[in-house]
Amino acid sequence: MPLRPVALATLFALAAPTLAAEPPLRLATLARCGDLLDSRQQDWCLGVRGLGSTTPTLRLGDQPLPASSVQRDGDTLRLRIDAQAQHSAPLWLEDGARQSNAVWLTTGNSHVVAARPDEVAQNMDGLTTYVDLVSVIIEESHDGRQEAQRLADKYGARVVGSIAPLNLYQLRVPAHDLTQRDALVLRLGSEVSVDAVVIEESAAEETEQAAAPRPKPEPEPEKPAADSDEWAANRFVDAVNYYQRRIPGRQAPIQPQPVRIGLIERDVDFDTADFADYLGPCAVPRTCVYARDAAKPDAHGSTVAGILAASWNNGGNTGLLRGLDKSSGGFEVIVERNSDAGITANIAASVNLVEDGVRVLNWSWGIHRVGARTVEGEEVDSLLRSGIAMSGYEELLEEFFLWLRKEHPNVLVVNSAGNGASFSGTDDYRLPSSFVTSQLLVVGGHQRSERPGLAVQDPGYAVRRRSSNLDRRVDITAAACAHASTTEAGQTGAVHCGTSYATPMVAGIVAAMLSINPQLQPAQLRTLLRRSSLPIGANYDFEPVDAEDLTAPILPSERQHRLDDPDVGRSARLDMQQALELSVQSRDRPR
Structure with missing residues (x-):
């Protein structure tokens, strides 16, 4: 006997919760396994959340991988590829209507093992x-x-x-x-x-780890402000507005180029409002994010990546590069850490990313030597390493920058100055920010001052964040506070502060500058950032008073050779709009 319409409706209503309850498909881990030294046949182990009874289709870029190359063991997939026949590309999973986040799979052969x-x-x-x-x-x-x-x-x-x-x-x-x-x-x-x-x-x-101790949290500012208020000190919205209007302008329009950015971070939460629309395939000219999926919304990687790529007006973070989408040539943000083998893995990931075409590396990390002192003379108590470890890391970083200068001189590394209220310019205190090379740009952190009524150009508009490392090795400061991502749209994320979050502000604007003029070299990028910078701090006339130089002092050559410019001798604060303007002007100047 045929079912009546009412009975059919009842069956569909009962089935709907089951269909709706189907878990999202998320690629949580991706790491080389097997023989890490085999440069031809590469084995990759994938940890996947939300697997159903059938094995999903794996896609590398826009090409499906043959089912014969995939083995399944519970929630783990093992993939074998021919690295000579394949190219580095985003890897993602597809199971019917469900699509996972994309993770960058490199065919580069720099990989190290993490300890158990x-x-x-x-x-x-x-x-x-x-x-x-x-x-x-x-x-x-x-x-x-x-x-x-x-x-x-x-x-x-x-x-x-x-x-x-x-x-x-x-x-x-x-x-x-x-x-x-x-x-x-x-x-x-x-x-x-x-x-x-x-x-x-x-x-x-x-x-x-069953119960790893949580690191000591950095003190928040006395009155945490919204990121839009903090970022006003760097003219964030002005920069987005300028890019949106100037690049496609009727007179002398610019054809922006795609830029690839590498973030040495662990993962990003794609179940947040900031990143939910990055699932599945993605290709320039829009902004794309390739990362492992995180289990919580407010992790370090999500906040750092969010400053570059979070969608707008969802209550969490606000991504600079995402705001440029309609006018840019596209940005690929690759979040990658190789393995959890510490600094060695960070460098392995960086090498692979550079070989895969990354122009800007964001290093929101660094370490202090045991016994390092703050500017007040107290011992630094965060991110410490022993002397013997520091000496090995120093040699490793030196080799990396020598290789970078020889093989990839157009790549810029943007590094956080650190949050130890210490010095960035000596290896007795801090790595890697103490390295002096044109391919390393060091970023300190500032926050809005409590003095009302000041114009954004005033040196007192922002002050050094009290935990930010400082001294003349720091090239520029940027806003140190941002909102974390949230699971639901409209929620206000917790305020996260530190030089880790000032760094992607600079890395993002550098990527935007390169999209305007890809011929800019690292030394030129630093020059343009310094020439365009706003002042911060007091004028010490180049005299180091109580170690209060926040950055290298602004030089007359960075102010049109004017000796009487009031900015000369002060520290440098990021001006995002002016940096973009100078990038446009650089296209017409002989190099």
């Missing part, structure tokens, strides 16, 4: 350090792969990872405690072919 919880120990400084994983930087006169294998054979170790462009190879050594490891480190370091040994001092993979 049972492979770390506490050193004498109370810091977590790897026991049986160390990295050696081989002298450039040697074949790195061959020499690393020789050393492994000599010391009973195994080569498990590498950053081949830097001649760095990661070894799993036969050490069961720190005494044995340190003895092997000394012996490896004495080898003629070894330039340096890098030991990692960072926690094991976060997802494998």
Whole structure:
């Protein structure tokens, strides 16, 4: 007997909750597995949330991958690709109408292994350090792969990872405690072919830790303001308005170019209002975000990425590059950290990203040496590393910037100055901001002052955030406070502050400048940022008074060679609109 319309409606109503309850498809982890040294056949392990009974289709870029290349084990997928036949591209999953977030899959071969919880120990400084994983930087006169294998054979170790462009190879050594490891480190370091040994001092993979201690939170400003109010000190909205009007202008329109930006961060929450519309395929000329999916909305990576790419008017963050969508050539924001193997993994990810065409790297991270002092003379208590670890990191970073200068001189790294109220300009205190190279731009943090009625051009309009690192190695300051992402549209996110969030403000405007004039080189970008900057702080006439230089002092050459300009001698504060204007002007000037 046929069902009546009322009965059919009842059945559909009962089925609707089941259909609506289908979980979202999210790509949570993506990491090299198997033999990390195989440059041809690459194995990738994917952790997926929301898998159904059928295995979804995997797409690399706009091409579906053959089902024969994918193996499934519960919520984990194992993918094998031919790195010689494939190119780096966003990887995403499709299961019927459901689409996952896209994660950047690099065919670059710089990958290192992270320690498990049972492979770390506490050193004498109370810091977590790897026991049986160390990295050696081989002298450039040697074949790195061959020499690393020789050393492994000599010391009973195994080569498990590498950053081949830097001649760095990661070894799993036969050490069961720190005494044995340190003895092997000394012996490896004495080898003629070894330039340096890098030991990692960072926690094991976060997802494998049962109850990792939360870092001490940075104090919030006394009166946290909305990001629109804080960002007024950098003329954020003015810059967006200028770009939207000037680039497609009727007279002398500019054909903007796409720009690829790399963020060394862990993940982004695609279940937030800020990032919900980045699921599935994405291609320039719009802004695209490629990242692993985070489990909570207010994580560090979501806030940093949100300053660049969050959708507008949803109550959370507000993305600079997203605001340029209708006028730009598109921006690809790649959030990538390689593995959770600390600083070594950060550099491995950076190398892969640069080889994949990234022009701007955002490093919202840094470390202080144990014993570093604040400007008040107290000990810094955050992001500490021992002296032996710092010396290895320093060699690693030096190799990276030497490689960058030789092979990729057009790439700019934008780095946070740090939040230790300390000094950025000496390796006794801070890495990597202490490096002096035209390809590293260091960003300090400021917040709005409480003095009413000041024009934005007034040096007192903003003041240094009290925790921001400082000194003349800092190139420029930017607003340090932003709103975190939220799960529902219309909610106001919590205020997050620190130089981590000032850094993408600068990285974003640099990317916009490059979209206008892709011929700009790192030194030229710094010059334009400094020439366009607003003043901040008192005028000390170049005399360092109580270490109160927030940035390198503004020079007469950065003010049209006017010795009497009132900005000369003060510190530099980001002016986003003026930086864009100078970028437009640079197109017509001989280089």
